[in-house]
Amino acid sequence: MNKTKRTQAFLLLAAVVLLFLFSAGMPGQEVQAKQETKQVDVIFTHDTHSHLNSFSTVADGENQVRGGFAKIKTLVERQREKNPDTLVLDGGDFSMGTLV
Numbered sequence: 001m002n003k004t005k006r007t008q009a010f011l012l013l014a015a016v017v018l019l020f021l022f023s024a025g026m027p028g029q030e031v032q033a034k035q036e037t038k039q040v041d042v043i044f045t046h047d048t049h050s051h052l053n054s055f056s057t058v059a060d061g062e063n064q065v066r067g068g069f070a071k072i073k074t075l076v077e078r079q080r081e082k083n084p085d086t087l088v089l090d091g092g093d094f095s096m097g098t099l100v
Helices: 003-024 069-082
Strands: 041-045 055-059 062-066 086-090
Touching: 041 069, 069 086
Parallel strands: 041 086
Antiparallel strands: 055 062
């Protein structure tokens, strides 16, 4: 067997041994799961289309004030008071035309 084939065989054997050790767990190493669990709340926004300020609209047959980044900020703060582990994600498309 030439040197290249011996090197390849050794590397293959080493990889198999490492895979076995990691799949079976290292000897003397015990993994314990924490008993404590956390709840993460996710707030997701998208397509706000530059509605920085609130606006009036008709919904369910009534005039209502909707939208606005200040309202989003207030809702996020309220949720974070309930659960500090709150993640806020925005799917984009927040800017369209002018900002006002």
